[in-house]
Structure formats: C-alpha cells, structure tokens
Amino acid sequence: MEKFYHFVTIAGIALYWILVAGVTLRVVLKRRAVSVSLAWLMVIYIIPVVGVACYFLFGELNLGRKRADRAREMLAPFVEWFSKLSNCQAHSPENFGRHISRIDELCNNRLGLPALSGNELSLQSSPQAIMQSIVEDINQANTSIRMVFYIWHPGGMADDVGYALIAAANRGVDIKILLDSAGSPRFFRSDWLTKMQQAGIHVVQALEVSPWRIFLRRLDLRQHRKIIVIDEKVAYTGSMNMVDPAFFKQDSGVGQWIDIMVRVTGPTVNVLSAIHSWDWEVETGERSFPLIPECTTEALRSEHPIQVVPSGPGMPEYLIYQVLTLAINQANESVRITTPYFVPSTDLLETLKMTAQRGVTVELIIPHKNDSMMVQWASRAFYSELMQAGVKIYEFYGGLLHTKSVVIDEQFCLVGTVNMDMRSLWLNFEVTLAIDDEEFTQKMHQLQAGYMAQSHCVSLQTWQQRSIYYRFLERIFYLFNPLL
Known part of the structure; x- marks a missing residue:
C-alpha cells in the first residue's frame, strides 16, 4: 500500500509539471504583450495548481x-x-475638425463605421x-x-x-x-x-x-x-x-x-x-x-460629429484603445481624465507621460477609495512615475467616481463605458462616444472641474514620504496589473 501511495504521489507531481510545462508553452507561444505573459508565468509558478486553474479561467480570450x-x-x-x-x-469628413478627423478615418478603415453629424x-x-x-x-x-x-x-x-x-x-x-x-x-x-x-x-x-x-x-x-x-x-x-x-x-x-x-x-x-x-x-x-x-x-x-467606437470579441482588436491614444496624442493644451479603475498598459502609461513632458497639462481624477482593493493599490504604483513626468493626480473624496471621460483641449471629449485598465481596453464588450461638440465638451469639462473641487491633489513630495509598507503593497499588486 505504501508503494501505491508513493506511486500516486510521483505520478501526481509528474502530471502537474507536465501540465505546467504545457501551459508555459501556451503562454510563451501566444502572441500578446510581454508584460502580460510574464505576469501569467509568475502566477503559474508562484501559486501551484491555483495558478494553472486561473490561467484556464482567465488567461485567454475564450468567448465560447x-x-x-x-x-x-x-x-x-x-x-x-x-x-x-x-x-x-x-457623414461629411471635409467639415470635420482636426480632433475627430483621424478617428473617423481609423474607425472607417477598420470597421466601416463613420462619424455622423446632426x-x-x-x-x-x-x-x-x-x-x-x-x-x-x-x-x-x-x-x-x-x-x-x-x-x-x-x-x-x-x-x-x-x-x-x-x-x-x-x-x-x-x-x-x-x-x-x-x-x-x-x-x-x-x-x-x-x-x-x-x-x-x-x-x-x-x-x-x-x-x-x-x-x-x-x-x-x-x-x-x-x-x-x-x-x-x-x-x-x-x-x-x-x-x-x-x-x-x-x-x-x-x-x-x-x-x-x-x-x-x-x-x-x-x-x-x-x-x-x-x-x-x-x-x-x-x-x-x-x-x-x-x-x-x-x-x-x-x-459637430459623433464617432461611435465599439469594441469586444469579433470586432477589430483594441479599437477603443487606439482611439484613446490617438485623441491624447492630438492634444495641444490639456488632457483631463476621470476613471474609477486606473491600471494602464505600458504603452498607455508612456503616452500619458510623453503628453505631459511635451508641455500639455495632463490631469487624472480617480477615486480616493475603490471597491477593488487590488486595483486601488495597483493604481498607486503608477503615481510617482506619472507625477515625475508632470501629470497632476487628484483623488476624489465624494464617493466612488465611476464616470469615464476624457476631455482634450476643452474642445473634444470621449465618454462611455470603458475604464483605463487592460480588461476594458483589450477584452470586454465596451462602447465610447468620440464627441466633437465644443458646447457639450465645455459642460463635460465643467463637470470634471466639479469633481476636482471635491478632490485632493496628490503632492509628489508628500507621496514620496509614504511608508515602506504602502510601497510594498503597491509593488505586489503592480506585478498583477496586466491581469486586472
């Protein structure tokens, strides 16, 4: 009987490592962002059994x-x-403003979907x-x-x-x-x-x-x-x-x-x-x-036209993400963003930093308290890097700020359902409106200003004095940011 249990144990270990090796190959061979692959490999190897199960549950875009x-x-x-x-x-592209013109071209070429006025x-x-x-x-x-x-x-x-x-x-x-x-x-x-x-x-x-x-x-x-x-x-x-x-x-x-x-x-x-x-x-x-x-x-x-931008399985990949980065890159004066969940990809993080570094005022308004502890700590892992680049960060104290909005140059805005995290931008069924209407955008900008009035501007000097315990939690959850 002892030999039988010994055999079962060895066989179980061997089967597990064969499974791990197979999943590792799947992760490596699957074309995706390097940060996402590394995060999954970390989960698989640090959390035995559970990590492999999590990959089967959440690791690949499987719609059924x-x-x-x-x-x-x-x-x-x-x-x-x-x-x-x-x-x-x-649809009159000859009359489009500069902010929406390139977005209309992108959505038209990728999905056949134009911006419409009226x-x-x-x-x-x-x-x-x-x-x-x-x-x-x-x-x-x-x-x-x-x-x-x-x-x-x-x-x-x-x-x-x-x-x-x-x-x-x-x-x-x-x-x-x-x-x-x-x-x-x-x-x-x-x-x-x-x-x-x-x-x-x-x-x-x-x-x-x-x-x-x-x-x-x-x-x-x-x-x-x-x-x-x-x-x-x-x-x-x-x-x-x-x-x-x-x-x-x-x-x-x-x-x-x-x-x-x-x-x-x-x-x-x-x-x-x-x-x-x-x-x-x-x-x-x-x-x-x-x-x-x-x-x-x-x-x-x-x-003034509106471009409807949908995303999700079956539709062209990363369309809302492309529209977002295109809009930010066209900013000349200001970018103001509200989002409840801020866990950006490396590319989006670099876009925000570069925009601030070229002299554009970039303001980010997010909730002080979040209903997701993991997202809250992962978000804070980006604060120092963003503030050092010149991005102003405001933490909202008036509740869970769930509004998803981006205002560019106080003339153009994006509003919709998408959060600033990779699940929303790369995975879920989402929709955003790109609105080239200055009167509407001014109202959105004023609403954002109201949110800022109920917020605290995070100071880089004060932030750098936070405890080692806080820094540790930020780094731990930061490692999982490609999966949040």
Whole structure:
C-alpha cells in the first residue's frame, strides 16, 4: 500500500509539471504583450495548481465556441451595414475638425463605421435626472425599446424604470433587454425577471456564468456596455448602470457611485441600436438590423460629429484603445481624465507621460477609495512615475467616481463605458462616444472641474514620504496589473 501511495504521489507531481510545462508553452507561444505573459508565468509558478486553474479561467480570450464562431461570421454583414452610413449627408469628413478627423478615418478603415453629424446631446449627471429622463422617454415609446447593461440592481429608481418598461410592453412596445450574467445576479434572482417575462419583455442573460462552463469560457470577459435605444429616435449611453446609487453597494465603504449618461438624438441613435443588435445576435443568434438613419443634417442642428467606437470579441482588436491614444496624442493644451479603475498598459502609461513632458497639462481624477482593493493599490504604483513626468493626480473624496471621460483641449471629449485598465481596453464588450461638440465638451469639462473641487491633489513630495509598507503593497499588486 505504501508503494501505491508513493506511486500516486510521483505520478501526481509528474502530471502537474507536465501540465505546467504545457501551459508555459501556451503562454510563451501566444502572441500578446510581454508584460502580460510574464505576469501569467509568475502566477503559474508562484501559486501551484491555483495558478494553472486561473490561467484556464482567465488567461485567454475564450468567448465560447458557438459565440466565437457567430461573432466571426457577423463582422462582414455588420461592416456592410456600417459602410452604408458613409453615403449619408451626415457623414461629411471635409467639415470635420482636426480632433475627430483621424478617428473617423481609423474607425472607417477598420470597421466601416463613420462619424455622423446632426445629433443633439444632453449631459446628465445626477441619478434623479438620469432616471427621470429615462422613464419619461420609455413612457413615450411607441414601437421598440432596446437595452444592454452590465448591472441591473433592483431597488429605488431602478424599479421605476422596470415598472415603466412593463407598462410599455403592455401597450404593445417590443422590448429586448440584455444583461450581463456576472454583473446582474440580483436581478436574475429577483421576481423582476418573472414580472418582465410575463409582460412579454425579452430578457436575455449575457455570457452566462455557471459551474459547468467555467473551463469552457473566460469568466472575466464581460458585457460591459450601457445602452438604451427607444423607437430608434432616442438613445442613452455612459457610465451608469441600471442602479439607484442610494440602494447599491451601501456596505462597500466607498460612498455612492458617481456617474453620467449622455442622451442622444439624431443618426447616432441608429448606430447605437446596431451595437445592441450585434450584442443580441452574439448571445441569441437572432439578427435584426436597425433602419438606416435618414442622415440629413438640418440647418438648426449642430454640425459637430459623433464617432461611435465599439469594441469586444469579433470586432477589430483594441479599437477603443487606439482611439484613446490617438485623441491624447492630438492634444495641444490639456488632457483631463476621470476613471474609477486606473491600471494602464505600458504603452498607455508612456503616452500619458510623453503628453505631459511635451508641455500639455495632463490631469487624472480617480477615486480616493475603490471597491477593488487590488486595483486601488495597483493604481498607486503608477503615481510617482506619472507625477515625475508632470501629470497632476487628484483623488476624489465624494464617493466612488465611476464616470469615464476624457476631455482634450476643452474642445473634444470621449465618454462611455470603458475604464483605463487592460480588461476594458483589450477584452470586454465596451462602447465610447468620440464627441466633437465644443458646447457639450465645455459642460463635460465643467463637470470634471466639479469633481476636482471635491478632490485632493496628490503632492509628489508628500507621496514620496509614504511608508515602506504602502510601497510594498503597491509593488505586489503592480506585478498583477496586466491581469486586472
């Protein structure tokens, strides 16, 4: 019996090291950033067994075979639909400003998706105003409502939206709602799912999480978009999930979440509807393109264009990341950024440093307290390097600043769902609006200034005096930054 146990032990060790060797080869041969490969090798060798399991769960972009096949097949027909927009009067690159012109070229060449003028925008920054506006638009809906959210958390004003949707379904409005499985577990465990389904609302769970699929699909690949499209006439997108901040994560110790949404009318609405159609088809296999917008620019409407920038599996890789770096590199005077999760890649870090070093004012506003301890410590590992390059860092004390925004030269801005971390920029289903509207951008800039008024500017001299214990935690979590 002793020989048997000895044999089993030796065989187990041998099997484990064969597995480690195989995963190591997989990591080395897989083309990706060197920092990501090194981080995974560190995890695999420092944390026995668990490291290998983590790689299978999170190490590769695995959408699941059916979804992956479907996403690849979808790209060509969606590019064809997007390309029709270039023939619209609303696409007039000869009138584009310098900030959006290159972004239009990039998105057009990579995805066939042009920037379109003739939109009207409103920036909404309070939960009450956002929810009231959404409910009012739902109450006016006649034909269709399309939604996709990462989180739907029942309670408070989110329930008002739910009741408005049920009332709309009862009067014959066709409603399709796509919610991320990992982000919305409370919704799927609540009675709201049954209520909506009984009213005829189509509710689909995106990227379902289950113990039977954990080794078949990457668990941290999430549906992170926030989009509402009503009658293909009105759309919303931004950073806010379908939650009432007064009822959401009250025990997390970070305060209420601070968010924005952008209400849009005009031809960009149909583009956002097409992004919802993409997500719906990836999950269900059902295809239904929205109408091609009329795309005429009325004389009284702003000519300033909006570029919708989507990203995610099946779409051209790193598109939002490319747009972000392109926008920052075009800055002549200032770059101001708000993000809840700041764990930049080496390339993005160097872009921010270089921008500050060429004399551009670069300001970064992030929460003082974060709901992710790992992200909070990893973010701080970049402070010294950024401040030495001239970047000004502000820590926001008014809650969890969840707004994702970039304002360039006070003339051009990016707003949407994407965080400044590699998961958002390289992995998740995300969407960003590149907005070349100076009036809207000024409002965004003023809102950012309001955030700064509730923030503390980090001093390089004071920061360099922090304790060795803090420095140690920063370096430990910094090692994992390619995986956060």
